[in-house]
Amino acid sequence: MLVLTLGSLFDGISVFPLAARLNGIEPVWASEIMKAPVSVTKRHFPGMLHLGDITRLNGGKVPPVDIITFGSPCQNLSRIGDRQGLGGVKSSLFFQAIRIIKEMRDATGNIFPTIAVWENVMGSLVSGNRADYGAVLAAFTGRAVPMPASGRWANAGMVRGAGIDLAWRLMDAQYWASPRLARRQRIFLVADFRGRRAAEILFKPRTVQHITVAGGKGGNPAAQGNRGPFIETGGRIPQVRPFQMYRMRAAAVKQNHAQFIGSFGREGDPYTTILSSRAAPFAFWYEDDQAGGCIRCLTERETERLMGLPDGWTEFGVTGERISPTQRQRALGNSIALPCACYIMAGIRETID
Structure with missing residues (x-):
């Protein structure tokens, strides 16, 4: 099997790296600045490099990888946020990730990365009077992408041009596991820089990989039953x-x-x-x-289960310290649902192989 590698920007609690590892892809490095998520990640991925602040990275100098994933900050794009759009201080960090991808491709003769995966809130489709999502597509393709005749961006679509293949899809986590997970609607965009495989990665039906054991040291097996009704009942129903x-x-x-x-x-x-x-x-x-x-x-464990994560994924840091409930809930709220990430990583693994 071909060895594939992954780098994770805005890494959070490493859901993309976990999904990658579950599909035979090696997580190599991550960029994150929040202390609690970094500590959680170091516990589960002790061999992964931590590169720190994305604004200080040079994509041409970090280890090249096949896949770069990033869920750039959504606060300015969310419908419950301040709606400043991509011009907002936090959401504008999206362009830092694009810069790093371009620097890596320039430094490697356009070989790495092969695939980029971007994730964000569904509000990104309408933010800035729908101009922000056009800016996202233009940043990936290097050229303006015209608005569809309908005057709005569809929940799923493609842009295909010279040198890049893009596909995006709105995925709701509640439909990606049985029984249902939490309702969590997110846009996932796949960019293929070396082929025309984005649609196959993102639209082809495939079985979502279920989590049976926690990744890394210190976790407990995930629940095999309903992840929502988790209560120590003492025999009562x-x-x-x-x-x-x-x-x-x-x-x-x-x-x-x-x-x-x-x-x-x-x-x-x-x-x-x-x-x-x-x-x-x-x-x-x-x-x-x-x-x-x-x-x-x-509870924090219930939230982990509703995100499809193994029990205790956020409970401890790298030295065994307990992560506070507030920090755990914040990290989980900023994260993505594991089954959605697994579906995409399975598509990349299958398509590139």
């Missing part, structure tokens, strides 16, 4: 439902009693979007005591 705050507010205004009760969650409701800024509440009760139920927030 728990009922767990995602709490629908907006549904409750609408029901209260309309004085609709049935809808109000339904806001405590219906069978099959997807779990709410996991945010880095606040914990997601859900309704919980025991089957024999519905009146004694409550609304509470997810």
